Amino acid sequence: MTTTPHTAPPRDATESVFSVRDLWKVFGPKAERVPADPELGALGATELRERTGCTAAVRDVSFDVRKGEVFVVMGLSGSGKSTLVRCLTRLIEPTSGTIAIDGEDVLSMDSGRLRELRRHRAAMVFQHFGLLPHRTVLDNVAYGLEIQGVGRGERRERAAEFVTKVGLDGMEHRRPSQLSGGQRQRVGLARALAVDPEVLLFDEPFSALDPLIRRDMQEEVVRLHREEGRTMVFITHDLNEALKLGDRIALMRDGRVVQLGTPEEIVGEPADEYVRDFVRDVPREQVLTVRSAMRPALAGEYEAGPALAPTATVHEAIEAVARTGANARIVEDGRCLGVVDHAGLLGVVAGVPVTTGRAVA
Amino acid sequence: MTATVTPASARPSSPAAARGVLRVFAGHRGRLLCAGTAVALVLGAVFLGGGGWPASLVADPSGPLDRAGDWIVDNRDGHPLFLYFLGHISNAVVVSVRAVYLALLALGWAGVTAAAGLVAWRVAGVRLALTSVAAIAVCGLLGMWVPTLQTLALMVVAVAASVLLGGLLGLTAGLSDRMGRILRPVLDTMQVLPAFAYLLPVVLVFGIGVPAAVLATVVYAAPPMARLTALGLRGADAGVMEAVASLGATGRQRLLTARLPLARKELLLGLSQSIMMALGMAVIASVIGAGGLGDRVYQALASVDVGAALAAGVPIVLLAVVLDRVTGAAGERLGAAPARRAGTGWAVALVVTAVVAGAGRLSGRLSWPDGWTVDIAEPVNGAVDWMTAHLYSGVPLVGGTADWAARFTTWVLNPLRDGLQWLPWWAVLLTVGALALLIGTWRTATTAVLAMAAIGALGVWDPALDTLSQVLAAVAVTLVLGFALGVAAARSTRLGRVLRPVLDVFQTLPQFVYLIPVVALFGVGRAPAVAAAVVYALPAVVRITAQGVLAVDPAALESSRSLGATGRQQLFQVQLPLARPALLLAVNQGVVLVLAVVVIGGLVGGGALGYDAVFGLAQGDLATGLVAGAAIVCLGLALDRVTQPTERRDLARKGA
């Protein structure tokens, strides 16, 4: 596994697309009382079901999705990821809390405004594709535009462009049943892209695909993100996928967000035992950057040894150090931030705190 | 008679085979129920005494019914209800049937044949196109051109109306949970009622004639369309619907661009079932003035002219087979690759039809040429005469068909009928209730008992029991043959393969045509009615049984085989018990289908309720007819509920 070094920081950290505060979604009878009552809200899943017959799928979740970032929501099956992402466009009506898109309150939108949001601002890609079986690939891709009332000629033209973009040239006239799983998801992706949304929402889009196709599709998403810089909210239960795609990751468990941070933070500083367990098998050297293994440079070290960017992974540093036999320098804008040596690198790989490390980071 | 309710008390020492079969039908409630029934019977005998339905409990409705009938006849031309509502409906029906008929006539025989072939070609392919052309040609050859067109015209109008009506009902039932809950039991019940029961109410309102026939057909054919529409709309893939909503579709857009297209398989199935039901009813409705092919059969049967009946029956069979195949093939094509240039194909079809029709007009040959007909009535009647002379009786060793019929009547039907009529009325009610409870729930049992009581209250207890005796005899024969054939078909792939096309054809034929061969073979009477019912119900029973046995979990079978069970043991200890739901469904379907034909058997001497209904229609004695009709409805309800398994499965139902 190689991590793509595309951790381009959001252009403006304060500018958030989605802003979610204290969001609850409880399924079941008289669901409103659960968030309202702190005692009920604190109950575990089984206890809550026994006491009230309700399931709390999303519990008191707050986060911001910044413009241009890939925000990944990760968690095991049943942790509430799908429910959360559907709440964003009110495909599932939240029980309480607030959601704002570009500062506009989503929960108070009337149906017309909400349709507008779904048509132009947030488009979703689904795990099970959700394609219309009676339409051709082209008409499926054009469907979102058709819903918006775009004329037949124009929407077909635009759809054809996106069919090409996702690499389905020559399959315009097939039906979904004549496509492979990966190709179907490309159609789903093209359909979402065709409406030119501000945010793309993905709900485990690649879980139904086999590993090779999944990797292709992930690369497709990375490419799209690099080319267009579109904001994405990406749901997955696959840690590797999360680490590969995410600028920031929210890790969910039983409806709550247990940790929110960059891949490096999640792997490097797990917030609790659960997260630590979760990331145990991750090849740390491929996620963590050299910053985590860095120590201040001593006199004389400023000039010697191979130079690395601060965004380079520990894995790359090990390679450089092993090849040259010397400590590597971390250089940013011609300035040396520090050095990594054998001890620091080994400490990161072994997952033990490095005494010399974190000082500068 | 309690023998029928005591399967659970079968002693453990009885042979494994019998035990297995009995276990299939006995729930754990069996013993309790039997004990309860027995106690109740004893108590009833002490307190209520025996005999048929007591006269004091009869609420004779014929007086009010006669008055209602008279009122309708008197006011048909004057009352605003008729002038401004029913009259318009009636006129609209007459005008549209006439218009379609004239349009078909104007196309000429060549045009109609070409149109049929080309439509079949577009929706179902070349082979079925040729079949259609051949079928239409045979209709003409048999001298049935005009009746065929009459039947077609009536069907076109009726199918259009019932698709519209059923589609709208299905739409509301599919989109609103409340309407769904209300409509479902109504539609379910409508589908188990014999076709005959629909005739009388419409005649009461519209009088005998084409409007009554069309409306009866519409009402009869709409339920499957409504059911399937609702089913399809409800069954829409939730994932797709969510995706559509996520793109910001309005309610209308969701319905028109997603929900309806997603349901197109069910919609087409609904259409095809409606067409088949409409054909069946259009033929039966000859009794109330539908005209066309059914009328020819009806007239011929009335004078026991088998040849003439066959000449009209063959076109009915051909229409049924062609319509079934073409709509079926259209359904299969739905999932396939998109037809490129579909528009061009239809344009070609249209142009060719127009050219052929134009050519026919120019050559002045619109009606089927007289010279191109073959009279099969005479040779067929010759053959039937020969049969009457040689096969009816006195065939060495086997006896003759008439002898069989007579013996069946004497040894089975008469004792059964007399026994039922001899039974105390409350014993009948108790038995019905206990049986319903054994198979179904309290609700079904209550409905069944109430329906039977209503029959008594209507004052037709004895004829209803006569009909019931015929039904029971026919069901017994059907189930014995059907289970045997079904199990055999499930266990031998070769037999299954041979049987399937035969069952396919037999399942599509309208009830009416089954009367023709049995009259040829057995003459008239109750035995032929029973025979027709058996033949009509058999395919469905065989099919459901075979499907049920085949669907048995292979793992269960394998484990029993690994324990060294013989084929017999496997069948009776594993396959049949596990196929219990399917077998119960087969019984239910068998009963419903048998009743439908036993009632129609009134046309060929079956007597009882069916005869009352026909008599009422023929003599204009609507009170008698309506009472018989209501009793038929009640009997249908009771029989369906008695045999209704707790969870009704939507397995293949025979048109009903």
Ligand SMILES: Nc1ncnc2c1ncn2[C@@H]1O[C@H](COP(=O)(O)OP(=O)(O)OP(=O)(O)O)[C@@H](O)[C@H]1O
């Ligand atoms: N409509 C519903 N009614 C009741 N409970 C629901 C409903 N939808 C989801 N839940 C419950 O909410 C919880 C979260 O479900 P959700 O589908 O959001 O999980 P998820 O993280 O997406 O899981 P997966 O990875 O399996 O898709 C689960 O316990 C689920 O049973």
Ligand SMILES: [Mg+2]
């Ligand atoms: Mg999910």
